Amino acid sequence: MERYRTHLMLCAGTGCVSNKSFKIKEALEEEINKRGLQDEFLVVMTGCNGFCAVGPLMTVKPDGIFYQNLTEEDIPYLVEEHFLKGRPVPKLMYFPPEEKEPIPTMSDIGFFARQTLVALRNRGLIDPEKIDEYIARDGYRALAKALTSMTPEEIIRVIKDSGLRGRGGAGFPTGHKWEACRKAEGEPKYIVCNCDEGDPGAFMDRSIVESDPHSVLEGMIVGARAIGANEGYVYIRNEYPLALKRLEVAMAQAREYGLLGENILDSGFNFDIRIQRGAGAFVCGEETALIASLEGRPPEPRQRPPFPAQSGVWGKPTNINNVETWANVPAIINRGADWFASIGTEKSKGTKVFSLVGKINNTGLVEVPMGITLREIIYDIGGGVPDGKKFKAVQTGGPSGGCIPADLLDLPVDYERLTEAGSIMGSGGMIVLDEDTCIVDIAKYFLRFTNDESCGKCTSCREGSEALLEILTKICNGEGEEGDIEFLQELGEAIKDASMCGLGQTLPNPVLSTLRHFKDEYEAHIKDKRCPAYVCKALTSYYIKPAKCKACMICLRECPAEAIIGGKNQIHVIDQSKCTKCGTCLDVCPARFGAVTRLSGEPVPVPPPPEERVLVRTK
Amino acid sequence: MPRIKIEDLDRISEEIRRTTLLREGTSRAKITVHMGTCGIAAGAREIMNTLLVEIEQGNIKDIILTTSGCAGLCSREPMATVELKGEAPVKYIDLTPEKIRNVFSEHVLGGKIVREYALAIGSERVG
Numbered sequence: 001m002e003r004y005r006t007h008l009m010l011c012a013g014t015g016c017v018s019n020k021s022f023k024i025k026e027a028l029e030e031e032i033n034k035r036g037l038q039d040e041f042l043v044v045m046t047g048c049n050g051f052c053a054v055g056p057l058m059t060v061k062p063d064g065i066f067y068q069n070l071t072e073e074d075i076p077y078l079v080e081e082h083f084l085k086g087r088p089v090p091k092l093m094y095f096p097p098e099e100k101e102p103i104p105t106m107s108d109i110g111f112f113a114r115q116t117l118v119a120l121r122n123r124g125l126i127d128p129e130k131i132d133e134y135i136a137r138d139g140y141r142a143l144a145k146a147l148t149s150m151t152p153e154e155i156i157r158v159i160k161d162s163g164l165r166g167r168g169g170a171g172f173p174t175g176h177k178w179e180a181c182r183k184a185e186g187e188p189k190y191i192v193c194n195c196d197e198g199d200p201g202a203f204m205d206r207s208i209v210e211s212d213p214h215s216v217l218e219g220m221i222v223g224a225r226a227i228g229a230n231e232g233y234v235y236i237r238n239e240y241p242l243a244l245k246r247l248e249v250a251m252a253q254a255r256e257y258g259l260l261g262e263n264i265l266d267s268g269f270n271f272d273i274r275i276q277r278g279a280g281a282f283v284c285g286e287e288t289a290l291i292a293s294l295e296g297r298p299p300e301p302r303q304r305p306p307f308p309a310q311s312g313v314w315g316k317p318t319n320i321n322n323v324e325t326w327a328n329v330p331a332i333i334n335r336g337a338d339w340f341a342s343i344g345t346e347k348s349k350g351t352k353v354f355s356l357v358g359k360i361n362n363t364g365l366v367e368v369p370m371g372i373t374l375r376e377i378i379y380d381i382g383g384g385v386p387d388g389k390k391f392k393a394v395q396t397g398g399p400s401g402g403c404i405p406a407d408l409l410d411l412p413v414d415y416e417r418l419t420e421a422g423s424i425m426g427s428g429g430m431i432v433l434d435e436d437t438c439i440v441d442i443a444k445y446f447l448r449f450t451n452d453e454s455c456g457k458c459t460s461c462r463e464g465s466e467a468l469l470e471i472l473t474k475i476c477n478g479e480g481e482e483g484d485i486e487f488l489q490e491l492g493e494a495i496k497d498a499s500m501c502g503l504g505q506t507l508p509n510p511v512l513s514t515l516r517h518f519k520d521e522y523e524a525h526i527k528d529k530r531c532p533a534y535v536c537k538a539l540t541s542y543y544i545k546p547a548k549c550k551a552c553m554i555c556l557r558e559c560p561a562e563a564i565i566g567g568k569n570q571i572h573v574i575d576q577s578k579c580t581k582c583g584t585c586l587d588v589c590p591a592r593f594g595a596v597t598r599l600s601g602e603p604v605p606v607p608p609p610p611e612e613r614v615l616v617r618t619k
Numbered sequence: 620m621p622r623i624k625i626e627d628l629d630r631i632s633e634e635i636r637r638t639t640l641l642r643e644g645t646s647r648a649k650i651t652v653h654m655g656t657c658g659i660a661a662g663a664r665e666i667m668n669t670l671l672v673e674i675e676q677g678n679i680k681d682i683i684l685t686t687s688g689c690a691g692l693c694s695r696e697p698m699a700t701v702e703l704k705g706e707a708p709v710k711y712i713d714l715t716p717e718k719i720r721n722v723f724s725e726h727v728l729g730g731k732i733v734r735e736y737a738l739a740i741g742s743e744r745v746g
Contacts, residue, residue, distance in 0.1 A: 003671045003674070003675050004641075005641075005671065005674075005683070005684040005685065006641075006685070007638070007641055007642055009642070039671070040667075040671065061641055061642045061644065062640075062641050062642070062643075062644040062646065062683045062685070063644070063685060064644055083686075084654070084659075084686075085654050085655060085656070085659070085686070085688060086651075086652070086653070086654040086655070086685070086686030086687040086688050087655075087687070087688040125642050125643075132631050132634070132635055133635065133638065133639075135628055135631045135632055136631065136632040136635045136636065136638065136639045137639065139628075140628055141628060144625045144628060148625065256621075256622075257622060257623045258622030258623060259623075265623075265624065265625050266624060266625075
């Protein structure tokens with residue numbers, strides 16, 4: 001019989017693990033043993049808690065005290081103070097930006113308090129490698145219900161009524177997709193879980209699998225029952241080793257309990273899952289390309305129809321949903337369609353998981369109800385932009401999405417509204433950009449990505465992305481010409497029209513949406529040869545103001561290109577022909593001098609001649 | 620592990636109910652043992668161990684046992700605070716294993732305050 005009175009829920013998501021949470025586990029256990037508390041304190045490794053910015057993190061249950069940024073060195077003090085003497089340690093708690101008082105408990109921290117957890121309902125509360133803990137949190141109840149008291153048609157009806165839409169990007173109604181596959185002719189039928197999220201900076205699906213793999217499995221088994229499939233695949237990218245491991249553990253446990261395999265829960269229903277590892281190709285977000293890869297062929301999409309519901313894996317009816325969609329299914333079956341449909345907006349029901357990254361204080365993973373505004377996500381949950389910088393835009397939907405500017409911050413987030421604003425929901429990537437980000441440079445970054453990831457089947461996508469990238473590069477290099485903007489616009493529209501799959505149809509979005517909301521920045525680059533964010537090196541110069549330079553030698557020594565001329569009592573001057581525009585001089589120039597400046601769109605002033613550079617120091 | 624039946628889902632949940640309740644922070648009672656230096660010196664550790672054994676032997680799942688620092692009345696340690704759901708906290712002083720067992724069965728499980736060891740009912744105000 002266990003006597004544990006406290007559970008230490010230590011995060012073992014990929015972010016915290018790379019910050020040594022397993023070392024912290026060892027240190028905790030060692031210290032707890034040393035103090036003779038091993039029968040009272042249990043260290044539990046959980047999946048990702050989402051607040052990756054402050055990891056490694058740990059929640060002390062039942063008190064809910066939240067510790068962050070833990071190191072091995074903190075552990076002896078923490079164990080003695082809090083666990084032995086009962087005094088929580090404020091210095092290891094979370095301090096909101098610019099606040100002097102910490103927030104002790106998890107539930108009071110804005111980042112957590114404003115979230116609504118459905119797909120991530122068990123995150124941080126269970127050990128993802130223990131099926132019993134999942135069961136204790138209502139796990140596999142939806143499956144029991146689906147097998148004993150619901151017909152496949154009833155399951156599909158509930159999913160339809162709930163309003164659940166595909167969380168992978170396109171937002172197709174899940175219930176309709178299931179119905180099409182159920183009604184399709186042909187046997188056997190297949191179920192596929194897409195765990196190949198490819199957007200840069202996005203990690204929603206990885207995190208769900210890492211923190212609660214059984215929710216995905218249960219969703220799939222319920223889906224298989226509804227559609228009439230006996231075999232399924234999880235297509236997971238090989239770069240997700242921890243997710244893969246936890247999935248394998250979960251599948252083995254589910255098989256032992258008879259929740260996967262033959263005669264599930266003695267209902268006579270058979271269903272098993274195989275794991276197929278992918279090499280991580282963005283184009284596999286397209287269903288037909290994923291199917292090709294799953295069958296061992298190069299991941300090239302094909303013309304639709306026939307849709308996968310009619311002809312998918314091995315030419316058989318196939319239903320593909322993404323990880324987050326599957327994880328929602330058990331909650332909907334358990335709590336009902338009305339409950340789910342009560343969350344969200346008219347056409348977008350439920351919650352959505354976003355990975356919040358870029359220039360934001362609280363980097364991490366958040367789950368919010370549909371219809372929440374961008375402002376709430378970025379400021380109330382995300383804690384705003386760091387270092388007092390100004391918010392410029394938020395990029396949603398990854399390389400297929402677009403940038404949304406500051407004046408649309410009060411936009412409610414749902415499928416329709418994001419599309420109206422020229423972006424997309426996508427799978428949930430959310431990259432925050434501040435005033436130091438060049439919008440043309442960002443568009444170029446995404447185009448380079450899609451240009452790389454284009455499978456090359458359609459000319460419009462293969463060559464079109466190349467041409468877009470070329471022009472963007474030209475603009476960033478200060479070689480933009482009159483007519484470039486119009487050409488980008490026209491070419492972008494043409495690529496959308498002429499490409500076969502989603503990759504090509506959406507790849508111009510980063511360009512088109514920035515042209516729509518930030519046309520002046522393109523014009524500044526082209527007409528004034530000016531980069532307003534001082535990012536494009538060809539358009540930016542560094543200059544030392546002679547009147548402010550105190551000849552302190554710091555920049556001169558630090559300059560990696562040895563481009564700064566000067567000496568003791570000699571005002572420093574940048575040799576523009578050697579300068580690589582790395583910005584080191586600006587970073588190191590003491591703030592009280594403020595002698596180094598950036599220039600863009602204007603000529604660099606001629607420095608004083610050498611004989612006038614002598615600094616006369618006055619007391 | 621053998622194959623499970625639908626009824627087993629409830630059995631498994633019940634078995635680890637203590638775990639789930641603990642993590643959700645829901646309980647019908649919370650006992651805080653004051654374990655500052657003064658408390659430890661006066662024998663708070665023994666009070667804690669006694670409570671752990673009581674909880675274990677009774678196979679009780681929905682009581683939270685926790686510690687806090689010195690309560691400010693060092694001369695009356697060991698001390699513990701018992702808080703039943705929806706009721707004012709009660710501080711007990713000068714505890715011994717025998718007394719805390721008594722408090723546990725009478726107050727925590729039975730709902731009746733053991734007035735002879737109680738210092739006060741209610742909590743001092745903060746701020």
